[in-house]
Amino acid sequence: MEPLIPDTIAKRVQSILTKIRLAEEKAGRPAGTVRLVAATKTVTVEHIAEGVRAGLCMLGENRVQEALPKIAAFTEAPVQWHFIGQLQRRKVRSVIGRFDLIHSVDTVDLAQEINRRAEEAGCRQNVLLEVNIGGEPTKAGFHPDDVVRSVPMMAQFSHMCIKGLMTIPPPTTGQDSARPHFRKLYELARQIAALNLPTVEMDELSMGMSNDFDVAIEEGATLVRVGTAIFGARHV
Numbered sequence: 559m560e561p562l563i564p565d566t567i568a569k570r571v572q573s574i575l576t577k578i579r580l581a582e583e584k585a586g587r588p589a590g591t592v593r594l595v596a597a598t599k600t601v602t603v604e605h606i607a608e609g610v611r612a613g614l615c616m617l618g619e620n621r622v623q624e625a626l627p628k629i630a631a632f633t634e635a636p637v638q639w640h641f642i643g644q645l646q647r648r649k650v651r652s653v654i655g656r657f658d659l660i661h662s663v664d665t666v667d668l669a670q671e672i673n674r675r676a677e678e679a680g681c682r683q684n685v686l687l688e689v690n691i692g693g694e695p696t697k698a699g700f701h702p703d704d705v706v707r708s709v710p711m712m713a714q715f716s717h718m719c720i721k722g723l724m725t726i727p728p729p730t731t732g733q734d735s736a737r738p739h740f741r742k743l744y745e746l747a748r749q750i751a752a753l754n755l756p757t758v759e760m761d762e763l764s765m766g767m768s769n770d771f772d773v774a775i776e777e778g779a780t781l782v783r784v785g786t787a788i789f790g791a792r793h794v
């Protein structure tokens with residue numbers, strides 16, 4: 559791996575943003591439909607700052623303890639924070655009001671706790687429902703067969719807005735092996751949108767990472783979560 563000099567981060571950000579624009583164009587989607595969420599787990603504040611100077615404006619963190627000091631370091635910067643990791647019930651209170659979007663609501667129970675804490679805080683929390691699109695036994699997320707059934711119950715949580723779906727497909731062998739999973743997430747979102755529920759919008763599809771974000775864009779992603787391709791391989 560090349561050394562992580564700041565110049566490299568800036569160049570990689572520009573290169574990813576260009577690839578996103580090209581993928582939008584190839585898919586016949588309007589420019590700006592897809593936004594880049596930089597996955598910043600294990601990345602230092604200095605390296606994140608270099609990325610922000612190069613044009614990153616959405617940052618995704620996986621762990622509450624790691625995220626809070628980073629958020630505090632960027633209060634002056636025009637950035638949004640997204641929570642993309644598995645969220646424990648007891649950590650919900652710490653994330654409400656600090657993250658513009660939680661990508662990883664994986665149970666009705668967690669949704670209920672988010673709603674309760676958002677009500678306490680007097681705000682409305684934007685979330686995505688995470689779908690275990692490959693139905694993998696050890697992976698978090700709603701089973702594809704359950705998510706459509708579970709949405710009407712969660713639509714009653716008035717301090718939460720369900721903006722769409724998120725997925726991490728099964729480990730893939732080649733770029734195109736993720737495509738059917740992305741397509742399935744898109745179709746699930748259309749099914750849920752057709753229910754016409756209040757507080758459920760289905761405008762966002764968070765899918766695609768460093769290796770396959772261009773394929774995800776062709777299949778309808780609106781948010782791509784990219785870490786390694788910007789900041790280099792993680793060593794921890």
Ligand SMILES: *Cc1c(COP(=O)(O)O)cnc(C)c1O
Nearest residue numbers: 597642767768783784785786787
């Ligand atoms: C780390 C992470 C990513 C980014 O993965 P890369 O392969 O490094 O681009 C995306 N989504 C989630 C949920 C992550 O934890």
